Amino acid sequence: MKRGFTILELLISIVLISVVLLLLLRVMMSLEVINHDTSYASDDEISRTEIIKNIQESFLDNHLNGINISKDEDKTMITFMMDEEKTLEVSSKILKFDGETYSLNSKNATYDTCIDYEYKALENDYYFVTFTIPVLIDGENTTSRDDLIFTYIGLINENTSYPSNYTC
Numbered sequence: 001m002k003r004g005f006t007i008l009e010l011l012i013s014i015v016l017i018s019v020v021l022l023l024l025l026r027v028m029m030s031l032e033v034i035n036h037d038t039s040y041a042s043d044d045e046i047s048r049t050e051i052i053k054n055i056q057e058s059f060l061d062n063h064l065n066g067i068n069i070s071k072d073e074d075k076t077m078i079t080f081m082m083d084e085e086k087t088l089e090v091s092s093k094i095l096k097f098d099g100e101t102y103s104l105n106s107k108n109a110t111y112d113t114c115i116d117y118e119y120k121a122l123e124n125d126y127y128f129v130t131f132t133i134p135v136l137i138d139g140e141n142t143t144s145r146d147d148l149i150f151t152y153i154g155l156i157n158e159n160t161s162y163p164s165n166y167t168c
Contacts, residue, residue, distance in 0.1 A: 066161030114168035125156045
């Protein structure tokens with residue numbers, strides 16, 4: 001009895017190895033896309049966290065009584081009616097709030113000037129406000145984990161003034 005490979009066994013081995021290599025190539029390509037998205041996230045995570053912290057602290061320190069949203073061609077202005085009026089200016093590369101300017105470090109990341117806004121009346125004269133500033137990577141909102149999301153829950157009073165909805 002001879003020991004060795006037949007041509008059929010050799011061809012089957014080559015085909016199986018090719019299939020495995022093809023699957024590995026697909027996995028590597030999807031990991032590259034994921035790595036591209038997370039490299040942006042880590043580059044700008046500190047900046048985004050600082051922005052959210054500063055605005056949320058302003059909401060807590062100064063009672064938020066209302067929001068006014070206006071949009072120009074290249075920027076959106078969000079005016080917060082609090083004990084003192086403060087404005088958040090959103091343009092594609094920078095945010096300005098309370099005298100501070102925040103920019104994105106990643107060159108392929110921009111802010112979307114079309115924000116999402118929602119107002120909900122809750123029970124017992126409370127209300128819930130949330131607005132989101134989408135972050136675009138290469139012009140697309142690939143994931144919401146990078147977006148800037150601000151929320152506020154407050155008590156309705158005679159000075160409360162919020163738009164019920166906002167559309168770009």
